[in-house]
Amino acid sequence: MTAIAGVAGQPISHSLSPLIHRAWIAAAGLDADYRAFGPADEAGFASLVADVRAARLRGLNVTAPFKGAALAMADEASDTARLCGSANLLVFDDGRVRADSTDGEGLMAALAEQAPELEVNGQPVLILGAGGAARAAAAALKQAGARVAVLNRTPARAEALAAELGVALASPDAAAGAALVVNALSVAPGFDVRTLRPDAVLMDMTYRPLLTPFLAAGRARGLTVVDGLAMLIGQARPSFHALFGVEPPAVDVRALVLEALGEAS
Missing domain, CATH: 3.40.50.720 (NAD(P)-binding Rossmann-like Domain)
Known part of the structure; x- marks a missing residue:
């Protein structure tokens, strides 16, 4: 069965996370997908967290404005997430939702x-x-x-x-x-x-x-x-491993993102 994960935020159309994670998924040959979710409010975000808890989603990266809610809705949290007071990663773990922060x-x-x-x-x-x-x-x-x-x-x-x-x-x-x-x-x-x-x-x-x-x-x-792009890719690497159980393959995702942004390398 296809493993589905994604990123949740509002607005979300600008997110580069699907481009990054899908490039790694393709290179790794995984039966998986990574999607953008744009819940309108915290109730909609809670529905996504319920999908993680029920294993319908492997997990979620989380961006504004739901990082605080992500920590609050998780069943357990890493020391890093608790210290940050927010989470940018929720992962299904043996029937529970675990929160973490990979920003640092x-x-x-x-x-x-x-x-x-x-x-x-x-x-x-x-x-x-x-x-x-x-x-x-x-x-x-x-x-x-x-x-x-x-x-x-x-x-x-x-x-x-x-x-x-x-x-x-x-x-x-x-x-x-x-x-x-x-x-x-x-x-x-x-x-x-x-x-x-x-x-x-x-x-x-x-x-x-x-x-x-x-x-x-x-x-x-x-x-x-x-630059902030180096940080975006840096926080995505441990997220990918947590979501899909493998290390990101050696793909030049920075070049892909720069092309999408219309930036010179």
Whole structure:
């Protein structure tokens, strides 16, 4: 019987996850499919979770606005998902739904791929934002030994994140000394990259456009930059293994995605 999994979010038409996972499915020769689901509301999302629990779906990747609900509706959750306060992966496991978060793993994979000389252990890292993406980044980088600080336009949200994860609350000038600055905001951050260290690395979780204004400014200054597409693919790899039980085959999914986006490689 065909194993069916997918990604759930709203809106969902822009999702690149089906393209990525279907390329791996085809290369692996699996009798499987990966689909996009766009439930209108939390009740519709709950129906999808019920399909996972009944094994009609092998599992789901989850994106906005259902990541919090995914964690709440699961029967059990990984330590990482609980720490992040959300889940981007739900998997059928012996009659139960297990929640996990692979966003942090994707972030670390992106850094290893595009900034291989960066060693975050013991280094000051600044995260811009205080939402779910920022939380996943903070958790992963703290676990890797970084000295993490968070900065957000709404100070109360940054204070709550810092207190819950045991990281620092950044001062407005914290970027100047950071070895890594991660933009987890949906907009370009408002600081001058000329104030950064000459060896600083910039990462943007957004991949539309691939070279965001934040990354373009960093590249113009000669800084190493890490794009959100590398993170998207990085978090998809452990998801694929969890959903289908095999490692992703060696397929250049980045090239496929760039073609779909109309971006140069």
